[in-house]
Amino acid sequence: MSDLILFWHRRDLRISDNTGLAAAREQSPKVVGVFCLDPNILERDDVAPARVTYMIGCLQILQQRYAEAGSQLLILHGDPIAAIPTLAAALNAKAVFWNWDVEPYSQIRDRSIIDTLKEKGIEFLPPNWDQLLHSPEEIRTGGNSPYTVYTPFWKNWSSKPKAQPAETLQNTEALTKAEQEIALQAGAIELPSAKDLGFIWDGGLIIPPGEAAAQSRLEEFTNQAIIEYQEQRNFPAVDGTSQLSAAFKFGVIGIRTVWQATMEAQENSRSEEAQASIRTWQQELAWREFYQHAMYNFPELAEGAYRDTFKDFPWETNEENFQAWCEGRTGFPIVDAAMRQLNEIGWMHNRCRMIVASFLTKDLLINPQLGEKYFMQKLIDGDLSANNGGWQWSASSGMDPKPVRIFNPTSQTQKFDPEGEYIRQWVSELRSVDTEYLVTNKISPLERHGIGYPEPIVDHKQQQQQFKQLYQQQKVVSRD
Numbered sequence: 001m002s003d004l005i006l007f008w009h010r011r012d013l014r015i016s017d018n019t020g021l022a023a024a025r026e027q028s029p030k031v032v033g034v035f036c037l038d039p040n041i042l043e044r045d046d047v048a049p050a051r052v053t054y055m056i057g058c059l060q061i062l063q064q065r066y067a068e069a070g071s072q073l074l075i076l077h078g079d080p081i082a083a084i085p086t087l088a089a090a091l092n093a094k095a096v097f098w099n100w101d102v103e104p105y106s107q108i109r110d111r112s113i114i115d116t117l118k119e120k121g122i123e124f125l126p127p128n129w130d131q132l133l134h135s136p137e138e139i140r141t142g143g144n145s146p147y148t149v150y151t152p153f154w155k156n157w158s159s160k161p162k163a164q165p166a167e168t169l170q171n172t173e174a175l176t177k178a179e180q181e182i183a184l185q186a187g188a189i190e191l192p193s194a195k196d197l198g199f200i201w202d203g204g205l206i207i208p209p210g211e212a213a214a215q216s217r218l219e220e221f222t223n224q225a226i227i228e229y230q231e232q233r234n235f236p237a238v239d240g241t242s243q244l245s246a247a248f249k250f251g252v253i254g255i256r257t258v259w260q261a262t263m264e265a266q267e268n269s270r271s272e273e274a275q276a277s278i279r280t281w282q283q284e285l286a287w288r289e290f291y292q293h294a295m296y297n298f299p300e301l302a303e304g305a306y307r308d309t310f311k312d313f314p315w316e317t318n319e320e321n322f323q324a325w326c327e328g329r330t331g332f333p334i335v336d337a338a339m340r341q342l343n344e345i346g347w348m349h350n351r352c353r354m355i356v357a358s359f360l361t362k363d364l365l366i367n368p369q370l371g372e373k374y375f376m377q378k379l380i381d382g383d384l385s386a387n388n389g390g391w392q393w394s395a396s397s398g399m400d401p402k403p404v405r406i407f408n409p410t411s412q413t414q415k416f417d418p419e420g421e422y423i424r425q426w427v428s429e430l431r432s433v434d435t436e437y438l439v440t441n442k443i444s445p446l447e448r449h450g451i452g453y454p455e456p457i458v459d460h461k462q463q464q465q466q467f468k469q470l471y472q473q474q475k476v477v478s479r480d
């Protein structure tokens with residue numbers, strides 16, 4: 001057996017601060033990367049063109065990074081259950097290493113690959129949670145159960161010491177010419193474009209692909225905006241958040257590096273407000289981990305509501321209203337602005353994600369699973385755990401102890417887009433409407449007609465009452 005270790009990249013498209021990759025390099029100088037374009041994922045009907053475009057861009061840069069480190073990144077296209085062990089066996093690799101993932105599909109796939117590798121006598125790395133600061137096994141209640149409530153999770157999670165960033169890959173050996181030939185025969189291909197894979201996206205990318213871009217975005221944010229995060233993060237017209245979510249989704253930046261940057265920001269800031277703001281951003285990082293732990297511990301979350309009250313909820317089937325929501329034609333300016341932002345750039349501000357999710361479920365009484373899927377079809381950062389967590393939170397169907405949370409689109413606008421700046425940015429026909437009428441959604445029918453903007457498709461007050469009634473009825477028959 002050779003001393004070759006194949007490192008299988010999945011949601012860790014970087015060579016810096018990558019714990020599994022660093023472990024491979026510690027064992028051997030001959031580390032070669034591999035990424036497998038998986039039809040089980042790419043051929044699903046909830047894949048966003050923006051997400052694939054960003055991913056391919058990151059892979060291109062990862063190939064350059066490997067070349068700089070002296071090695072290469074191979075690309076496969078096929079079911080990893082067959083493709084990864086086949087390549088490893090053909091190259092006579094001593095081991096295949098990878099970082100673990102929480103998603104149900106990954107868990108099943110990885111176990112099957114481990115079985116095949118064992119049969120072939122190829123080593124693998126035991127579960128290694130590179131994308132989390134703390135593994136699901138590490139953060140448990142006093143009774144050794146997983147947390148289902150965020151606040152005690154945060155208390156435990158934040159009290160634990162955090163690891164330092166891992167060593168960047170360097171001084172590696174590449175495959176020989178003969179081995180490269182074998183790799184080609186075992187399925188290695190040129191990296192295709194997103195278009196080659198059938199994904200066309202011309203909406204731009206909220207963050208450029210690659211490690212350097214993610215690192216500079218992190219620096220920019222932690223040097224400046226982070227100290228005003230608490231105040232600014234709720235205003236969708238302001239660039240008050242990091243916009244790092246796609247980089248987190250694909251692991252283009254290491255979580256230890258991110259944490260270290262927040263600690264440095266804390267050391268450099270004097271005021272209590274700045275400290276509190278940095279803490280608030282750290283809490284978002286903990287939300288990300290909370291939802292990943294939840295998905296790992298309760299994989300059934302991926303299939304639907306966590307709480308019994310919502311398991312057989314009589315959601316309405318109204319294709320017309322659902323389409324109006326998807327296309328940003330509901331007649332509620334903040335909802336329409338947010339959905340058009342999503343459709344145009346493949347990203348939406350967090351405040352607006354909460355508003356539109358509440359609107360779909362509590363105003364249109366439409367099943368949150370439809371919204372969850374639509375988000376996955378569009379988001380550059382679409383991630384099963386975070387998206388499912390966000391939708392279950394908004395629908396009140398998740399683990400959150402506060403059950404009925406209904407957002408009023410008008411008061412949300414008055415609070416968070418008081419001048420209608422965000423609305424005007426995304427809904428061009430509303431640009432000339434007087435601010436007072438715009439933010440209160442009291443635009444007259446005549447004006448709506450004149451500018452081609454629809455009447456509200458539902459009455460918020462009525463729908464809210466109907467939702468509450470249905471909720472009470474379901475609650476009586478459920479075990480919640």
Ligand SMILES: Cc1cc2nc3c(=O)[nH]c(=O)nc-3n(C[C@H](O)[C@H](O)[C@H](O)COP(=O)(O)OP(=O)(O)OC[C@H]3O[C@@H](n4cnc5c(N)ncnc54)[C@H](O)[C@@H]3O)c2cc1C
Binds near residue numbers: 243249287353387390
């Ligand atoms: C209905 C709904 C669906 C969502 N779907 C996704 C999704 O598919 N992918 C996704 O990454 N986030 C999702 N979120 C969470 C959140 O909206 C985004 O992470 C955030 O808007 C991304 O912008 P940012 O990078 O500027 O965030 P920042 O405010 O700068 O936060 C930093 C990072 O923390 C993490 N984070 C922040 N808030 C949350 C949260 N509530 N839950 C989990 N992680 C969080 C993200 O990784 C984010 O990049 C969803 C929220 C809701 C309400």
